[in-house]
Amino acid sequence: MDLTTASMLEIADAVRQKKVSAKEVASHYMNRIKTLDPKLNSFITVNDKALDEATLIDQKIAKGEEVGIFAGVPFGIKDMFCTKGLKTTAASKILGNFVPPYDATVVARLKKAGIVVMGKLNLDEFAMGSSNETSAFGGVKNPWNLDHVPGGSSGGSAAAQAARLVAGTVGTDTGGSIRQPASFCGIVGVKPTYGRVSRYGIVSYASSLDQAGPMVSTVRDAAASLTVMSGRDERDATTSEKDVPDFNKNLNSNVKGMKIGILKEYMAGGLDPDVQKTVEKSIETLKQAGAEIVEVSVPLTEHAVPIYYLIATSEASSNLARYDGVKYGYRADYGAHGAEDLDAFYSKTRGEGFGKEVKRRIMLGTYCLSSGYYDAYYSKSCQVRGLLKNQFDDAFKKCDVILSPVSTHPAFKAGERISDPLAMYLNDIYTVSTNLAGLPGMSVPFGMSSSKLPIGVQITAGHFEEQKMLNVALALEEASSVKGEKPHVI
Numbered sequence: 001m002d003l004t005t006a007s008m009l010e011i012a013d014a015v016r017q018k019k020v021s022a023k024e025v026a027s028h029y030m031n032r033i034k035t036l037d038p039k040l041n042s043f044i045t046v047n048d049k050a051l052d053e054a055t056l057i058d059q060k061i062a063k064g065e066e067v068g069i070f071a072g073v074p075f076g077i078k079d080m081f082c083t084k085g086l087k088t089t090a091a092s093k094i095l096g097n098f099v100p101p102y103d104a105t106v107v108a109r110l111k112k113a114g115i116v117v118m119g120k121l122n123l124d125e126f127a128m129g130s131s132n133e134t135s136a137f138g139g140v141k142n143p144w145n146l147d148h149v150p151g152g153s154s155g156g157s158a159a160a161q162a163a164r165l166v167a168g169t170v171g172t173d174t175g176g177s178i179r180q181p182a183s184f185c186g187i188v189g190v191k192p193t194y195g196r197v198s199r200y201g202i203v204s205y206a207s208s209l210d211q212a213g214p215m216v217s218t219v220r221d222a223a224a225s226l227t228v229m230s231g232r233d234e235r236d237a238t239t240s241e242k243d244v245p246d247f248n249k250n251l252n253s254n255v256k257g258m259k260i261g262i263l264k265e266y267m268a269g270g271l272d273p274d275v276q277k278t279v280e281k282s283i284e285t286l287k288q289a290g291a292e293i294v295e296v297s298v299p300l301t302e303h304a305v306p307i308y309y310l311i312a313t314s315e316a317s318s319n320l321a322r323y324d325g326v327k328y329g330y331r332a333d334y335g336a337h338g339a340e341d342l343d344a345f346y347s348k349t350r351g352e353g354f355g356k357e358v359k360r361r362i363m364l365g366t367y368c369l370s371s372g373y374y375d376a377y378y379s380k381s382c383q384v385r386g387l388l389k390n391q392f393d394d395a396f397k398k399c400d401v402i403l404s405p406v407s408t409h410p411a412f413k414a415g416e417r418i419s420d421p422l423a424m425y426l427n428d429i430y431t432v433s434t435n436l437a438g439l440p441g442m443s444v445p446f447g448m449s450s451s452k453l454p455i456g457v458q459i460t461a462g463h464f465e466e467q468k469m470l471n472v473a474l475a476l477e478e479a480s481s482v483k484g485e486k487p488h489v490i
C-alpha cells in the first residue's frame with residue numbers, strides 16, 4: 001500500500017490488521033508536513049504529540065481493544081474547531097494564543113473513531129473569505145500551482161489534503177467554504193444539511209448558516225466520515241433528532257432512473273469554458289448511466305449573494321461581539337501606557353486584534369442590524385431567504401439532486417481579487433444558496449482546466465438526502481477521467 005495515496009479506510013484497515021503501525025503512518029505524514037508545508041503554509045499548528053497519540057492506538061490494538069473505523073488515520077482539523085490542549089486561532093490575531101479546554105463535538109467523535117490529529121489547518125480569518133488570503137497567519141498556496149489560491153475559507157484543509165500532508169480533513173461551510181476549496185484543489189468536500197452535524201465547539205461565524213463536513217480524497221471516505229460526524233448532540237439545540245444512516249454502507253453508484261436537475265439560472269452564462277465543459281460532461285455521463293435529466297428553476301438564486309452577505313455579516317457582528325479582550329484571547333495594553341478607560345480598551349483590543357476583512361464585515365452587519373435599517377435589510381433578507389427555501393423545496397419535487405458548477409472559474413491567482421471585495425463576494429454565486437436554504441451540497445472532482453487546475457462539480461440534494469448526493473458523486477468519481485491526476489508535490 002502506498003501510504004501517501006491510500007484512502008482513510010485503507011489506512012485504518014492496514015493499521016487494525018497490524019500491516020503497518022499507527023506510529024509509522026503518523027511519522028510518514030509528519031515527514032511530509034515538515035518537508036512540504038513550508039511551500040504551502042497549510043498548517044497553523046502542528047501537533048507535536050501526534051506520534052505519541054498514534055502509539056496509544058498501537059497499544060490498544062496490541063491489547064485487543066476496540067479501535068474505531070479510522071484507527072490511526074492522520075487527520076487535519078480546520079483551525080475553527082476547538083481542540084483540547086491544542087491552540088485554536090480561527091486564523092485571527094484576536095485568538096492567536098487561545099488553547100481550548102475542550103474538544104468540539106465533531107473532533108471528539110472523530111477522535112473516538114481513531115483519527116490521529118496532526119495539527120490545525122489554515123483558513124481565512126474567522127472563515128470570512130474565498131481565497132485563504134485574509135488569514136493572520138499568511139495565505140495558503142494551491143498545491144497544483146503555487147501561484148494560485150487554494151480557495152477559501154477552508155484553504156488549508158483543501159491544500160493539505162490535495163498534497164496529502166494528511167489522509168483526511170474537516171472544514172466548515174457557511175457560504176461555500178468546504179465546496180469551493182475542494183473544487184479548487186481537486187478533493188471531495190461535503191457540506192451536510194443544516195442540523196445534521198453539531199456546531200458545538202466550532203468558532204461561530206454565522207450560526208444559522210455554519211455547518212461542518214469532511215474534505216477528503218474519495219467519496220467513500222467522505223461517506224464514512226460524515227456518518228461518524230453526524231447526529232444529535234445535546235450541546236447544540238439545532239442538531240436534528242433524525243437517525244443517521246450508514247452513508248458508506250449504503251453507497252451505490254447506480255443512478256438508473258434518478259432524476260438529475262439542471263438549474264436554469266446557474267447555466268445562464270458567464271462560466272469559464274473549462275468549467276462549462278466539465279459540468280456538461282458530468283451531465284452526459286449521468287445520462288449515459290441511465291439517469292433522466294430535467295430542467296428546474298429557482299429564480300430567487302439571482303438574489304442569493306446580497307441576501308447571504310446581509311445575513312452572514314449581521315450574524316457575524318453579533319457573534320464576534322464576544323471578543324473584547326476581557327474573557328480570553330488577545331488583550332490590548334491597559335493602564336499607564338495603554339487604553340485609559342474600558343471603552344478605549346475594547347476599541348484598542350478589537351482594532352488591533354481583527355483584520356481588515358473581519359472589521360469590514362462587523363461594520364456591514366452592525367449597520368444592517370441598526371434600528372433604522374433592520375427592517376429594510378436584515379428582516380427583508382430573512383423573508384427572501386424563506387421564499388428561496390420554498391423554491392428549492394418545489395424544485396426537489398421534480399428531481400432527486402441538482403447538478404451545477406461550484407464556482408465560475410478554476411482557482412484564480414493569488415492577489416487577483418483580494419483588493420476588490422465585491423469581485424471576491426461574487427465568487428460565491430453558486431454556493432451560498434445551499435446554505436441559505438439549509439440544504440446538503442458537495443463538490444466532487446471531475447475536470448481539469450487547460451492550465452492543469454482541478455475543477456469540481458457541485459451536487460445539491462433535498463434536506464437530509466445526503467445519501468442520494470453521495471451516490472451520484474460516487475457514479476461521477478467512478479467515471480471520472482481525472483482520477484489519476486495528482487498535484488506535482490505528491
Ligand code: GLN
Nearest residue numbers: 127129173174175176177
Ligand atoms: N466565501 C464566503 C464568505 O466569505 C463563504 C465563507 C464560508 O463558507 N465560511 O463568507
